Amino acid sequence: QITLKESGPTLVRPTQTLTLTCTFSGFSLSTSGEGVGWIRQPPGKALDWLGLIYWDDDKRYSPSLKSRLTITKDTSKNQVVLSMTNMNPVDTATYYCAHRSSSSGALDYWGQGALVTVSS
Amino acid sequence: QSVLTQPPSVSGAPGQRVTISCTGSSSNIGARYDVHWYQQLPGTAPKLLIYGNSNRPSGVPDRFSGSKSGTSASLAISGLQAEDEADYYCQSYDNSLSSSVFGGGTKLTVL
Numbered sequence: 001q002i003t004l005k006e007s008g009p010t011l012v013r014p015t016q017t018l019t020l021t022c023t024f025s026g027f028s029l030s031t032s033g034e035g036v037g038w039i040r041q042p043p044g045k046a047l048d049w050l051g052l053i054y055w056d057d058d059k060r061y062s063p064s065l066k067s068r069l070t071i072t073k074d075t076s077k078n079q080v081v082l083s084m085t086n087m088n089p090v091d092t093a094t095y096y097c098a099h100r101s102s103s104s105g106a107l108d109y110w111g112q113g114a115l116v117t118v119s120s
Numbered sequence: 121q122s123v124l125t126q127p128p129s130v131s132g133a134p135g136q137r138v139t140i141s142c143t144g145s146s147s148n149i150g151a152r153y154d155v156h157w158y159q160q161l162p163g164t165a166p167k168l169l170i171y172g173n174s175n176r177p178s179g180v181p182d183r184f185s186g187s188k189s190g191t192s193a194s195l196a197i198s199g200l201q202a203e204d205e206a207d208y209y210c211q212s213y214d215n216s217l218s219s220s221v222f223g224g225g226t227k228l229t230v231l
Contacts (some may be wrong), residue, residue, distance in 0.1 A: 037220070039166075045164065046122065046225040047158075047209050063217050096165055106156040106171035107211070113165050 002026035004036075004097050004112035012087045013120055022080040022111060024098030029055050029075050033102030036080040038071065040093040041113075048093070052100060053080055089118045122149060124210055124223035131229040137198040139205035140226045143191065148221065152194045155214040157186055157195045160207040160225075169208070172197060174176030197228070 008020035017092060020038075025035055040048040051061040053071045061069050070083040094115045098107035125143040132138040132185035142155060149155055168177055170186035173193060185196045193212075197204055210223040 007190040018135065039222075047160075047211075047222040049211075049220045049222055052220070060219065062219055101171065104156070104171040104175070105154060105213075106168055107158070107166075108168045108171070110167070 002099050002109040003068035004099060004111035006095060006097050006111045008095075008116070009021045010115060010117060012091075012116060012118050014088060014118060017084055018082075018084045018087050018088050018091070018116060018117070020082045020095055020097075020114060022082070024078050024080070024097075024099065026109075029053075029073050029078070029080070030079060031055055031102075035102070036073070037098050037100050037107055038080075038082045039098060039107070040091075041096070042090075042093040045093075050082070050084075050095075072079060087118045092116065092118045123214055123217065123221040124212060124226040126208075126210060126223040126226045128224070129229065131198075131226045132200045133229055133231045134200050134202065135201050137196060138200060138228065139197075139200065140195045140208050140210075140228070141210075142195070142223050143194040144193075144212060144214075145191055148191075148212045148214040149188065149193055151215055153215075155186070155193040156211045157184075157193075160209065161203075162206070168210065172185040181215045195221055200230055202230050204228060 004024040036053040037052040074095040099109040101108040158166040160166040173188040174186045
């Protein structure tokens with residue numbers, strides 16, 4: 001059974017860097033085809049795709065946020081880390097990590113989400 | 121402004137059938153990239169509803185179906201039930217952005 005859970009700060013000051021950790025179980029990011037994605041959702045708004053990291057360390061980022069995002073993985077700890085620099089109040093959102101199905105490419109398992117508020 | 125366009129809201133009475141459209145372009149749905157659909161119940165994380173345009177994961181009722189044609193995709197829900205009231209999102213890949221993209225979401229209200 002695949003599970004994922006996001007962890008990190010609930011409050012971030014403007015201009016600071018956000019670091020969120022996705023801890024997962026039920027699959028290994030060292031297995032060919034596996035991937036973990038990050039998605040965010042501002043309150044009352046739509047889902048916003050942030051990026052993805054694959055088993056081979058290939059990374060894809062949203063073009064609009066690429067300059068601010070870094071996604072890394074620690075295969076031994078079954079963790080994926082999202083870093084977003086220069087946080088702004090408009091970045092206030094629930095941040096989700098999700099498992100990418102190697103067969104369909106869909107996000108078939110999601111974490112519960114972590115609400116991050118950006119405020120001074 | 122989402123790359124994939126969905127109606128903001130749809131509604132239907134219990135037992136009825138509703139459809140939710142997801143309109144893209146030649147750089148995403150029209151480029152033959154798969155469309156996936158997610159259901160987000162109030163206060164919860166999204167859940168995969170349809171993958172690969174028309175496939176249901178195990179446990180998803182056959183009242184939910186997906187289709188794709190040209191630059192658009194559709195999610196159909198038949199035999200509407202009160203528990204179907206949720207937000208629905210389509211997702212695909214866009215080769216001009218080199219990125220996955222979501223639709224703006226559709227709120228389904230069961231009257």
